[in-house]
Amino acid sequence: MLSKTGVPTREQVESVKPDRERLARGPVAVIECFQQIPCDPCYTACSRGAIQPFADINDLPRIDFGKCNGCGLCVAYCPGLAVFVVDETYSETEALVRIPWEFLNRPEAGQKAPGLNREGKEVALVTVKRVQPSPSKNGAYILWLAVPKELAFEVRSIPVK
Numbered sequence: 001m002l003s004k005t006g007v008p009t010r011e012q013v014e015s016v017k018p019d020r021e022r023l024a025r026g027p028v029a030v031i032e033c034f035q036q037i038p039c040d041p042c043y044t045a046c047s048r049g050a051i052q053p054f055a056d057i058n059d060l061p062r063i064d065f066g067k068c069n070g071c072g073l074c075v076a077y078c079p080g081l082a083v084f085v086v087d088e089t090y091s092e093t094e095a096l097v098r099i100p101w102e103f104l105n106r107p108e109a110g111q112k113a114p115g116l117n118r119e120g121k122e123v124a125l126v127t128v129k130r131v132q133p134s135p136s137k138n139g140a141y142i143l144w145l146a147v148p149k150e151l152a153f154e155v156r157s158i159p160v161k
Helices: 010-018 040-047 072-078
Strands: 026-032 081-086 094-102 114-117 122-133 143-148
Touching: 026 072, 040 072, 072 081, 072 094, 094 122
Parallel strands: none
Antiparallel strands: 026 081, 081 094, 094 143, 114 122, 122 143
């Protein structure tokens, strides 16, 4: 499915998710990188060593969830927009999901917007909690979205306005 639509299969998504125990400890990065390409900015951005060294520049990134504190530097440096941070401890009903944003039209904190899944379909109403300039100085931003907890691994964007 990924090679034809750009959308990973459910099995691919499940293969990179942290377990329930790790999700209960706070923010954690998730890397949905499923194609072998020469790329390693996520690895070089991670000062905690949570993203494992690559034997080959074409290897898929692997993350040690035990070392990851969810700082989000890997989100800022991934040129493929394949990294996000999930914090299921944000509230009883919502997760905080940080996603990359590379569009000129930026949403504003407090704004409500449709949450879109990987296929671009609306799946929830989300609230933009923060719009953070990327520490990578690439002109991108990181959106902090309050998302219904059960959709933390579904919402991946909001519409560009």
